[in-house]
Amino acid sequence: MLKVKDTLRATVNLTFDGRVIKVFHGSNAPERFANEVRVLRHLEARGCNFVPRLLEADAEKLRIVTSNCGGRVEHLGEHRRAELFAELEKFGVRHDDPDVRNVTYRTSDGRFCVIDFELATLLPDPASPA
Numbered sequence: 001m002l003k004v005k006d007t008l009r010a011t012v013n014l015t016f017d018g019r020v021i022k023v024f025h026g027s028n029a030p031e032r033f034a035n036e037v038r039v040l041r042h043l044e045a046r047g048c049n050f051v052p053r054l055l056e057a058d059a060e061k062l063r064i065v066t067s068n069c070g071g072r073v074e075h076l077g078e079h080r081r082a083e084l085f086a087e088l089e090k091f092g093v094r095h096d097d098p099d100v101r102n103v104t105y106r107t108s109d110g111r112f113c114v115i116d117f118e119l120a121t122l123l124p125d126p127a128s129p130a
Contacts, residue, residue: 001013001014001015001016001021002014002016004020004072008025008026009024009025009026009027009029009032009118010022010023010024010025010026010032010118011023011025014068018067018068019055019065019066019067019068020052020065020066020067020068021063021064021065022036022063022064022065022066023061023062023063024036024062024063024118025062029062030059030062032118032119033057033059033062033063033064033118034059035117035118035119035120036064036116036117036118036120037054037057037064038122039093039117039120039122040052040053040054040064040066040117041054042091042092042093042122043091043093043117046091046092047091048088048091048093049111050069050084050087050088050106050111050112050113050114051069051088051113051114051115051117052066052067052068052069052113052115053066053067054066055067069104069106069113069114069115070104070105070106070107070108070111070113071104071105071107072101072103072104073100073103073104073105073112074100075100076100076103076112080112081098081100081103082098084103084112084114085098085114088114089123092122092123092125093117093120093121093122093123094120094121094123095114095117095119095120096119096120096121097116097119097120101116102114102115102116103115
């Protein structure tokens with residue numbers, strides 16, 4: 001396994017078979033874990049194909065396992081970054097941390113992807129009454 005992130009809020013490891021393991025810790029870890037699980041399930045149900053797929057969620061260990069969405073992006077133009085996060089909102093999610101560190105590039109299809117949904121917000125369904 002390769003450790004790709006180790007911060008006060010989470011540790012992320014990449015397995016050799018292509019899975020991403022994220023363990024939440026620090027302040028509000030259970031809430032951040034639950035939010036990321038909820039958002040990833042929402043996006044999968046809506047057919048969003050440029051985010052990780054949730055493979056496992058363990059609430060006791062505050063651990064999720066997802067598919068890998070490619071390698072980190074070092075530079076991304078402001079216009080393209082804004083387009084990418086706006087596209088995500090069409091699936092009913094506002095990322096709330098739209099920084100380039102939360103963008104990856106998937107070489108298999110040449111697609112920019114969005115990761116790290118622990119702070120994201122589910123948007124109201126425009127079809128539902130207010």
